[in-house]
Amino acid sequence: MRYLDHDEHAKVSAAVAAAEAHTAGEIVTVLADRSDGYSDIQLGWAVLASTAALTFLALFPDFYLPLVDRVLGGWNHDWHPQAVLSLAVAVVVLKFVGVWAIQFWQPLRYFLIPPPIKKARVREAAIRHFKVGAERRTHGRTGVLIYLSMSEHRAEIVADASIAEKVTAEVWGGAMADMLVHIREGRVADGLVAGITDVGAVLAEHFPRHENDVNELPDRLIEV
Numbered sequence: 661m662r663y664l665d666h667d668e669h670a671k672v673s674a675a676v677a678a679a680e681a682h683t684a685g686e687i688v689t690v691l692a693d694r695s696d697g698y699s700d701i702q703l704g705w706a707v708l709a710s711t712a713a714l715t716f717l718a719l720f721p722d723f724y725l726p727l728v729d730r731v732l733g734g735w736n737h738d739w740h741p742q743a744v745l746s747l748a749v750a751v752v753v754l755k756f757v758g759v760w761a762i763q764f765w766q767p768l769r770y771f772l773i774p775p776p777i778k779k780a781r782v783r784e785a786a787i788r789h790f791k792v793g794a795e796r797r798t799h800g801r802t803g804v805l806i807y808l809s810m811s812e813h814r815a816e817i818v819a820d821a822s823i824a825e826k827v828t829a830e831v832w833g834g835a836m837a838d839m840l841v842h843i844r845e846g847r848v849a850d851g852l853v854a855g856i857t858d859v860g861a862v863l864a865e866h867f868p869r870h871e872n873d874v875n876e877l878p879d880r881l882i883e884v
Contacts, residue, residue, distance in 0.1 A: 661850055662884065663691060663693075663733065663810060663883065664691065664848060664881070665850055667720060668848070669806060669849075669880065669881050671737055671849050671853060671884070672689060672699070672849055672852045672853060673879045673880045673881060674852040674879075674880040675852070675856040675857060675881040676689060676856055676880075676881075677861025677879045678857075678860070679681050679856050679857060679861075679863070679864075680858065680860065680879070681869065682864040682868070682869055683802075683863035683864040683867050683868060684863075684867045684868065684869050684870055684878040685764035685802040685803070685804060685805050685858060685860075685863030685864075685867045686787075686802060686803045687803075687805075687806065687824065687856055687859055687860065687863070687877075687879075688790075688802070688804070688805045688806070688877055688878075688882070689805075689806045689807075689808075689856065689881045689882065690787075690789045690805065690806070690807045690808070690881075690882045690883075690884065691750050691808050691810070691848070691852070691881060691882070691883045691884070692785065692807070692808065692810065692883075692884050693807060693809075693810055693811060693884070694785075694808045694811035694812065695778075695781050695782045695784070695785035695786075695809040695811075695812055695814075696781040697783065697832070698769065698770075698777075698781075698810055701769075701773050701774075701777065702760060702761075702763045703805075705760075705763065705772055706755075706756045706757075706759040706760035706763075707756065707761055708747060708811050709755050709756070709758075709759040710751075710752045710753075710755040710759070711752075711753040712750055712755075713752065714751060714752050714783060715739075715796070716753055716810030716844065717747070717748060718748075721744070725744075725747075728876065731830050732851035735812065750790065765810070768809055770812065773812075778812045778814060779814065781812075782807075782809045782814040782815075782816055783816055785807070785809065786805060786807035786816035786818050788806055788807040789805060789882075790803075790807075790818040797884040799822045800825075801820040802820060802822050802823055802867050803819075803820040803823075803877060804806055804817065804818070804819045804820065804823060804859055804863065804865070805817070805818045805819075806835075806839075806855050806856060806859060808839075808843070808848070808851075808852065810848075814856075815836055815839060815843075816841060816858065817832040817835060817836065817855075819832075822867075823863070823866070823867070826866045827862055827866060829851060831862060832859070832862075834858060835854075835855045835859050835862070836855065837860035838851075838854040838857075838858055839851045839852065839858075840852055841854070852881070
């Protein structure tokens with residue numbers, strides 16, 4: 661899924677170039693649709709729901725068995741052990757498949773993902789992109805990655821070693837806040853530009869541009 665058009669991509673790339681004009685640092689921007697498929701979370705909710713359904717059937721058979729009788733037409737069935745076990749298997753399978761399938765509706769899937777897990781996996785994805793696109797690819801190790809994951813509604817800023825030694829994680833909080841203000845209003849490109857501008861200002865303070873500085877990493881936005 662594409663979030664930005666050609667002009668918006670150009671706008672973000674221009675912001676990167678402008679920010680890097682005053683610093684020896686290099687800024688890489690990545691816009692992702694999502695950071696993970698969360699199939700394990702989908703499976704976990706399905707297992708939990710089917711287990712809960714089986715547990716309730718075992719604890720309250722006098723409630724559920726007459727209810728099944730009414731659904732089947734009001735006949736009083738002979739609930740011998742084999743029939744009860746068959747019902748239990750049917751309940752588990754139907755509950756599992758139903759809860760697993762309904763999570764293919766993306767809003768529900770992401771609603772059911774615990775926030776700490778979303779946070780951790782967005783961070784992991786940002787670090788993976790950083791290692792591929794920026795880490796140790798600049799002279800002096802002055803690369804910074806701005807990573808935005810749309811489905812999780814989260815952003816991360818990952819800095820190379822030289823920058824991390826001088827700039828604490830709290831400093832990037834202002835850039836994150838400025839970026840998310842625009843993104844929450846649907847102006848993704850403007851949000852990225854705001855974040856890039858703030859990051860560039862921090863880099864210019866600690867790593868000013870030298871006369872012989874060259875552009876070591878692409879300025880373009882990477883959309884995945």
